[in-house]
Amino acid sequence: MITQVRSWTHDDSITTMIGRKKVDWSIFEYGTTIPNDFRSYFYVANGGEEIEIGKGKQVTLICDGNLYQASLRNVDQKSAGRETLQLRYHSTEIKELMISRFKHSYEYISARKPQDPGNKKQVFVSDVLAEYIEFYSTDIPYTYEMKLIPIENNYNLAPNIWWVNQGATLSEEKEEGIIWAPLTGKGGRSQYHWDTLDEVKQGDIILHYANGSIGYVSKVLEECVRAQKPSSMSSSNWDEQGRLVRVEYHMLQPKIALTQFSQNIMGLQIGQGPIHSGAGVKQGYLFRFNIEGLQMIQESAPEVNWPEFTLSNQTETKEKAVVTSLLILKDDGVADTLKQIQLYVSHQGFHYPKGLIENLYLSLKTKPFVILAGVSGTGKTKLVKLFAEAIGATGDNGQFTLIPVRPDWSDPSDLLGYKDLSGAFRPGRLAEVLAEASKPENHHRPYFICLDEMNLARVEYYFSDLLSVIETQEWQGERIVTSKLINRDSLREEDQPLYGDLYLPDNVYLIGTVNMDETTHPFSKKVLDRANTIEFNYIDLQQYPSFTSSEKVTTLPVHNHFLRSDYLQLVDVYQEYTDLVHSATEKLVRINHILEEIHSHVGFRIRDSICFYMVYNKRFELLSDDEAFDLQLLQKILPRVQGSSMSVKRVLLQLMQGVLGRTLPVAELLEDSSELYAKWNDNQEETKAKHLQSARKIAFMLRRLEEDGFTSYWLS
Incomplete structure (x- = not known):
């Protein structure tokens, strides 16, 4: 696997490689800053030793048999709220070596580097x-x-690969077989989208965009030269001196509309590329593009007869295109992406409680099985569909599948499939989706399966195989795999290629919707242990569609790494988040002492799951620690509490003390707790609770226990 972050690249297939760094101006000044994703490679090279923040270590660099001294420092950047690993030179000897060996980069960057010391803008060097x-x-x-x-x-x-915006100049430039741009504009200033012509070389490919579509593609015949403005452009008010590249135009029929591919191109995040964040085209002339983008456009228009020179090298670059077509979002981009999802959902006319999108994301990231509970008509199924749509997973592309559960389902064959009397395998809908998601070309795409009305049948019966294999997740290289759901040897030879050794791939997310009424079945602890149960029963009917903005909200296709779990065992997070793990675990220890009275205490599976949820929340800075732990109490602890005994009431009152953050007269409230939940009915307590949502739920459960003689998380 190849990891790329900005100017750094790491290839896992080269066992001793720490990283490859593209030369930039820092190489000629002080050394280089190492991205956080590459810190681990340096630490492995150092025998696993990490450098304390604010400290450094002497480093020896060996080059062509010569030794050079440098240092590796873990810089404390307090102003930015982070630490940064830097490799710094100790002498001018290394600087002189870099300038002499990288003469081309030194001259290229020097000529384009801003002269104003206050301007820190980086010079981009093409690959x-x-x-x-x-x-x-x-x-x-x-x-x-x-x-x-x-x-x-x-x-x-x-x-x-290049992208040129031509508009009114297309016909003139096509007639002469060129692209041309001035050296400078008003005020004698150049533009980077004109300077890019200097980098065009013979054999390059240019996509020609005009009036909302791509109508031509060209092959570069000669490298860029200085040339006067062509006579065909004499009417323009551009300067006379410019850059000219001779090309061979080829018409594309039919033209390819921007809307066919712009959303996917956004996911590539091409540096100085032509597509802006609103999925439209930037103002400017010649922009950088890449082979993955060209292949995406070609795939979006299979009816177009592309010239042969655009198809070269596609076989060898296909796998790279598959892997990188949807870029991995870094931690600091997650919050903005979730806001975009929220905006997309609201623009479809649906409104959900504050924090629900963040909660759903953190729950899926923790484990790919989530249950959405609530009264009928609250939009549970729609939430799953819209969340999936917002990140590029739709029914049309096969990445979103709705499976209505039938009351007569009694074993896994209803989901996975069965062998008929002839021995042929008849796949269930779930098996079909798992087989599609397991294909190598789809590993980077998230697939959502919504099990609608999940508890119309007994979940433990028809979902038992999935519940078991979810717990067998383990790393195999860069992928998470599980035990097999269908063994190859049990199938006929013709069924084996597609369904043999089928497992739950790490790009599939299972979300069940449930209503709790007289027509449904309750959940066992086996199910609850493996899922985050998100309930939204508190409905504000006075929410109406908003027409304040006519701006179209676009979807944001993401790589599966956006949702896939990063941690499977507590050891994966313990070293980096020791304090957070200890804090959450200590709270759970106190809660377990309370739950032991009714034999509802939790084990390591729930402990680890809650810790992962808290770590993800801390990494992505979505909720406060108290808000996040509140949701985990609500979703992982309280669903386990039910019954009619005085012990259950005592447990609820003791839990209420913890979520309120103050002592209660438990002995008195055991006789009559109406005073406590009456205050919640009047919203008198809501500003006082440390864990607001859990406190509100416990108050309702206490009321049910006193009024009905029985209580459960599912009764509200």
């Missing part, structure tokens, strides 16, 4: 012009082999 440093581990910690790769050793014969 075809880039030079690199590779760092490799040795047998000695803090000693790295350094390999320098100048451009003469890194020449890339693969074509660059």
Whole structure:
């Protein structure tokens, strides 16, 4: 697997590689800053030792048999609220080496670097012009082999892909077989989307966009030259001096509308690319593009007869395109993505309680099985559908599937399938989705399965196989795999390729919707242990569609890493989040002492699940710690409490003390707790609770116990 973050790349197939760094200006000044995703590679090279914040270690760099001294420092950037790992030089000797070996990058960046010291804007160097440093581990910690790769050793014969906006100039430029842009505009200033012409080389591919669609593609015949403004453009008010590239135009029929592919191109996040965050086209002339984007456009228009030169090298780049077509969102981008999902949902005319989208996301990230509970008509199924749609998973592309549960389902064959009398395998709808999601070309796409009215049948009967394999998740390389749901040897030879050894892949998310009434079945602890149960019974009917904005809200297709679990065992998070794990566990220990009285205490599975939820919340900065723990009490602890005994009432009152954060007269309230829940009915207590939602739920459960003689999480 190849990991890429900004100018750094790591290839897992090269066992001793720490990372490959594209040369930028920092290489000629002080050294380099190491992305957080690459810290672990350096720590492994150092024998697993991490550097304390604010401290540093001496480093020896070996290059061409020569030794150079540097340091690896874990810088405390208090102003930015983070720590940063940096590799810094100790002498001018390394700087001189870099300038002499990377002469091309030094001259290229120097010529484009802002002269104003206050302007920190980075100069972007395209891959075809880039030079690199590779760092490799040795047998000695803090000693790295350094390999320098100048451009003469890194020449890339693969074509660059470009995107040109032409509009009114298309006909004139096509007639002359060129693209052209001025050197400078008003005030003598250049523009980066004009400067890009200097990087165009013979054999490159250019997509020509005008009037809402791509109508031509061209092959570059000659590298860029300085040339006067063409006579066909004499009527324009541009400067006379400019850059000219000769190309060979090819018409595409039919034209390809921007709306066919712009959403997918957004996911590529191409540096200085043509598509802005609203899925429209930026103002400007020549923009950077890439082979993955070209392939996406070609896949969106299979009816177009593309010229042969655009199809070259696609076989060897296909796998790369599959992996990178939807980029992984970094931690600091998750909150903004969830806001975009919330905006998409509200623009469809649906309104859900505050924090519900964040809660659903954290629950799915913790474990790919979530239960949505609530009274009929609250929009549970619609929430699943809209959440999936917002990140690019729809019924049309097969990434969202609704499976209505039937009351007569009694075993897994209703979901997974069965063998008929002839021995042929008849797949169930779930098996069909799992088989599609398991294909290598779909590993990066999230698939949602909504089990509607999940408890019309007994969940433990028809869902038993899924409940079991969810607990067998383990890492296999870069993927999470489970035990097999269907064994290959049990199928006929013709059924084996698609359904043999079928398992639950890590890009499938199971969400069940439930109503709790006289027509449904209760859940066992086996089910509740494996799911986050999200309830939204508190409905505000006075919510109406909003017409304050006519702006179209677009979907934001994401890579499966946005949702896939990062942790399977507590050891995965313990070292980095020790304090948070201890804090959550200590609270659970106190809760377990209370629950033991009614034999509803929790085990390691729930402990780990709650810790993962809390860690994800801390990483993505979505909710406060108290809000997050409140939701976990509500979703993982309280569903286990039910009964009619005085012990159940005592447990509820003791839990209420904890969620309110103050002592209650439990002995008195055992006789009559109406005073307590009456205050909640009047909203008198809501501003005083430490864990508001759990307190409100416990108050309702106490009321049910006193009024009906029985209580349960599911009765409200």
